[in-house]
Amino acid sequence: MAPTPADRPTGSGPLSRRLLRPALGGREPGPWAALVLAVAAVALVVLLVDLTPRVEGDFFFASDDPQLRESAEIEALFPSRPQVLVSASAADLRAPGTEERLRKLTGELEKVPGVASVLSAVSGPPSPAAAFEGPFWSRLLASGGAGGERTGEEASTLLILELEDGARTEVLVPRLETVVARARAPELRLAISGVPYVVELIRQHLVRDLRVFTAAALVVFGLLVALIYRDLRLTLGVLATCLTACAVALATLRLAGLTLGVLTANLVTIVFVLTLSHLVYLTANWRRLAAESPPGDDAVPAAMAFTGEASFWCMATTLLGFLSLLLASAQPLRELAVAGAIGTLVAFATAYGLYPSFLRAAAPRRGATGGESLADPFGGRRLGAGVALLAALAAVAAIGLPRIDTDPGLLAYFDRGGGIGKGLAAIDAEGGSSPLRVVFADAGGGRLDTEDAFERLAAVQREVEADPEVGTALSLAPLLQEAARSSFAGFLGVPQLVDLLLSPVFRGVARSFVTDDRERGVMVLRMREAGRKTPRRQVEARIEAALARHGFTPLVAGGLYELQGALADLVASSLLVGLGGLALLFTAIAWAVSRSVRTSGAMLACLVGTPVFIFGAMGLAGLPVDFISSPAANVALGMGIDSMIHLVTAVRRLRAEGVSEWQAWTVARGRLWRAIVGAATILALGFGLFGLSSFPPTRRFGVAVVIGLAAAAALTLVVLPYLSTLGRRSRRT
Numbered sequence: 001m002a003p004t005p006a007d008r009p010t011g012s013g014p015l016s017r018r019l020l021r022p023a024l025g026g027r028e029p030g031p032w033a034a035l036v037l038a039v040a041a042v043a044l045v046v047l048l049v050d051l052t053p054r055v056e057g058d059f060f061f062a063s064d065d066p067q068l069r070e071s072a073e074i075e076a077l078f079p080s081r082p083q084v085l086v087s088a089s090a091a092d093l094r095a096p097g098t099e100e101r102l103r104k105l106t107g108e109l110e111k112v113p114g115v116a117s118v119l120s121a122v123s124g125p126p127s128p129a130a131a132f133e134g135p136f137w138s139r140l141l142a143s144g145g146a147g148g149e150r151t152g153e154e155a156s157t158l159l160i161l162e163l164e165d166g167a168r169t170e171v172l173v174p175r176l177e178t179v180v181a182r183a184r185a186p187e188l189r190l191a192i193s194g195v196p197y198v199v200e201l202i203r204q205h206l207v208r209d210l211r212v213f214t215a216a217a218l219v220v221f222g223l224l225v226a227l228i229y230r231d232l233r234l235t236l237g238v239l240a241t242c243l244t245a246c247a248v249a250l251a252t253l254r255l256a257g258l259t260l261g262v263l264t265a266n267l268v269t270i271v272f273v274l275t276l277s278h279l280v281y282l283t284a285n286w287r288r289l290a291a292e293s294p295p296g297d298d299a300v301p302a303a304m305a306f307t308g309e310a311s312f313w314c315m316a317t318t319l320l321g322f323l324s325l326l327l328a329s330a331q332p333l334r335e336l337a338v339a340g341a342i343g344t345l346v347a348f349a350t351a352y353g354l355y356p357s358f359l360r361a362a363a364p365r366r367g368a369t370g371g372e373s374l375a376d377p378f379g380g381r382r383l384g385a386g387v388a389l390l391a392a393l394a395a396v397a398a399i400g401l402p403r404i405d406t407d408p409g410l411l412a413y414f415d416r417g418g419g420i421g422k423g424l425a426a427i428d429a430e431g432g433s434s435p436l437r438v439v440f441a442d443a444g445g446g447r448l449d450t451e452d453a454f455e456r457l458a459a460v461q462r463e464v465e466a467d468p469e470v471g472t473a474l475s476l477a478p479l480l481q482e483a484a485r486s487s488f489a490g491f492l493g494v495p496q497l498v499d500l501l502l503s504p505v506f507r508g509v510a511r512s513f514v515t516d517d518r519e520r521g522v523m524v525l526r527m528r529e530a531g532r533k534t535p536r537r538q539v540e541a542r543i544e545a546a547l548a549r550h551g552f553t554p555l556v557a558g559g560l561y562e563l564q565g566a567l568a569d570l571v572a573s574s575l576l577v578g579l580g581g582l583a584l585l586f587t588a589i590a591w592a593v594s595r596s597v598r599t600s601g602a603m604l605a606c607l608v609g610t611p612v613f614i615f616g617a618m619g620l621a622g623l624p625v626d627f628i629s630s631p632a633a634n635v636a637l638g639m640g641i642d643s644m645i646h647l648v649t650a651v652r653r654l655r656a657e658g659v660s661e662w663q664a665w666t667v668a669r670g671r672l673w674r675a676i677v678g679a680a681t682i683l684a685l686g687f688g689l690f691g692l693s694s695f696p697p698t699r700r701f702g703v704a705v706v707i708g709l710a711a712a713a714a715l716t717l718v719v720l721p722y723l724s725t726l727g728r729r730s731r732r733t
Helices: 015-026 029-049 064-078 096-110 127-132 137-141 168-181 195-229 233-255 264-292 300-327 331-353 355-361 379-402 419-431 451-465 477-484 496-503 536-549 558-594 596-621 632-656 659-693 696-723
Strands: 082-088 113-117 155-163 190-193 434-440 470-474 521-525 552-558
Touching: 015 496, 029 233, 029 355, 029 521, 064 190, 064 434, 064 521, 064 552, 064 558, 082 096, 082 168, 082 195, 082 419, 096 113, 096 155, 096 168, 137 155, 155 264, 155 419, 155 659, 168 190, 168 195, 168 434, 190 195, 195 233, 195 264, 195 419, 195 659, 233 264, 233 355, 233 558, 264 300, 264 355, 264 632, 264 659, 300 331, 300 355, 300 632, 331 355, 379 596, 379 696, 419 470, 419 536, 434 536, 434 558, 434 659, 451 470, 451 477, 451 521, 451 536, 451 552, 470 632, 521 536, 536 552, 536 558, 552 558, 558 632, 596 632, 596 696, 632 659, 632 696
Parallel strands: none
Antiparallel strands: 082 155, 082 190, 113 155, 434 521, 434 552, 470 521
């Protein structure tokens, strides 16, 4: 079949010619030189670039965000050290043998480098009995503050490890795990948790994911490309180009002073599939043009010019999809925005700078269609049926939108059967797993070391402890109640007791709950996460209302629980504001590509449909939309619009040659549907690799992107042509 005028590269827009003129006029490296370059780039990155993901306790937000400033303010008033919690459960914790095991375990944990001190039932309280019976110690160490009462058939206690400032958790955590593993026994069950421990295990999971995803991408895509193209040079070219793009992106990220984090640890897979997306369309057009050109003609420049304009706009939309995450306050989302933007630019530059040399070395199939079929499998009655089916599926998905959970519990971030999940579940069942600190002052401006303030604070303590979402609550009230049990307490009033507890004699223990001027206090809570249905903000409001009812003014709240509540608010707002702004930007790009109001509106409708399918499906499936999975819509939109741009660009060229409107859509779709489906499949496989992650939010991110890519491809091939030609049926031929 001879190429039509619209098939020729001269039909490319001026933008693509300006963009690609240097590449078309220059000389690319030969295939072997390109292969050596790829191997060298990967080797240098592996040897010289630190690929260890960085995860910190405050990785949710940037250091200048208000949420962290409030936590820093609390920390300045009431300094504390990072804590690792060890839960110990036994049928009888007070049995001599069990008590001796706890004493031995406490001593071994104290010897671990990086551990500053250990509080346990046998270290800290005046006696083991006080740990289970005292008003303060029972809340701090015993099972949920229940005074040693049994949970089911067992009683539990905590060992609280305070870490030294600057302790290296990558060294500390394995040593702690070794000590705890040696102390485990049938009669004494132990579990580890705490923010430093959880953060270190997340880092270990991300390191594993980086290795698994890279190896899986090489194997899966290597086999897939070899099966599709059946050409060793093309297969090597695709893998070499994608790996080079990954290496350059990682090196650029490092040169920019950025490190891999909780989201950017997946950068290798993202850049790999972004590069592969360009190569799919470039290879498809090269094979078709080479098959239709006279023998001896070099079809590579023609394929680059033909594909360049659409590829550029696809790159631009993906770039905007990542950059839109800069509007978020969560630090990992902003890091993903920068890393994704770098990866998007590198993927485009590498695809057009390195891959053409492999195309020139490959043998084109002359006299064939290059694998492209001109038959349109979506026309006729099948189009109406397809539109009806997608409309029905969208309606079903919309039912799930009100069910979206943007405020999941802490346990939703981890597998219940994994090390982190088990430890968190054990700690949560005993006395809550998510720390929260609420700073308050007397509403009348008085001091907190008076009899009246003590009685009112004790009432707040009782009310807060009755809240089902609160696991453990500590404040000055139970500390004073504990001190009142001492033999000398009968001679002292509340002000004198506070003075004594602030003195060096008692190591200034009261300083953890009241300031030196006695004008501000803090309530330290561990909140329950298992089975929580009430949004964190409502729970915090109940606690603050209890303080207000008893004459106290809540000043500021901080801690992991507060940060997660703020993060839930940001995720919910970004789904509306961020995606709305992104849709407007994409509408402008749709107009630049289509030059048609009707087609631009149809593209916008398809774009809106994509997040409906993503979040509707997650809502129906009960999958939470956390801060890690929430950017899936931005990523899916940025890549999903690629197929629309390629199809609309082809239609516009055909229309410029005088082809009727519906015929242009039919011919363009017949030529591109295989490439569109193939690109969506490859991208879906790439993000489907995230299903191998040991980190549930990463798996949810992958699932969400796959749903979005599938929805975008279906909407492109069925709904976009239908809406673009709606009301013009008489022109269809």
